[in-house]
Amino acid sequence: MSFHAVKVLLLVLGMGWGLFLGAQEGSSAEDTDPPGDKAASEAVQEIIIRPEGNMMKYAVTEFTVKAGQKVRLIMDNIATNAAMIHNVVILQIGADIHQVGLAAIKAGAERGYIPDMEEVLYHTPLAKPGEKTQVEFIAPPPGDYPYICSYPGHFTLMFGTMHSVE
Incomplete structure (x- = not known):
């Protein structure tokens, strides 16, 4: 050859x-698809909300998400007092926190203190002290969305704002 x-x-x-x-x-x-494009479309924005110790107060009272992006919202209940059961309930823009909070009490424990109202968009399950709960959702259109803890009486002190932006 x-x-x-x-x-x-x-x-x-x-x-x-x-x-x-x-x-x-x-x-x-x-x-x-280019590697960056696929990773960006599958990205999940993770938000962790904790109470301030054993107080009825969120350590995070506002956070920002990108409209249309997948969000994982985690309630990390670091409280040690058995009475400090918490969740995060995201409401429609302009929702009356007081009205939703009172309806949550009427909804009762069997419904996890989540009222059957159109004002309620997303919510984590209740988290006992030392527990973490979460919910995943697609961030809503741009705007400022209030959030509360719907455990009886907590909504008066535990509230904040989720800012959804372009």
Whole structure:
């Protein structure tokens, strides 16, 4: 075999081996997006809200999310007092916190103190001291959304604002 024929054979074998290895990586039409685009579309913004110790007060009284982005809201109840059961209830823009808070009391423990009202958009389950609960949702259109703790009586001191921006 001539030197030229050996070079061509090695080139063909090398190309074939490269194609074989490339096929083994499982590429498909779904994998053609640039890596950054796919990661951005699947990104989840995580927000952690804690009480201030054993007080009926959120340590975080406002946070900002991007409209249309997936959000994971976590209630991390670091309280140690058994009476300090908390959640986070996000309400419609302009909702009357007092009205929703009173309706939460009427909803009762069997409903987790979550009233059946259109003002309630999203909520974490109740978290006992030392527990974490969470909810995932798609951030609503731009605006300022109030949030409260709906455990009986807590809404008067535990409230804040979620800012949804473009």
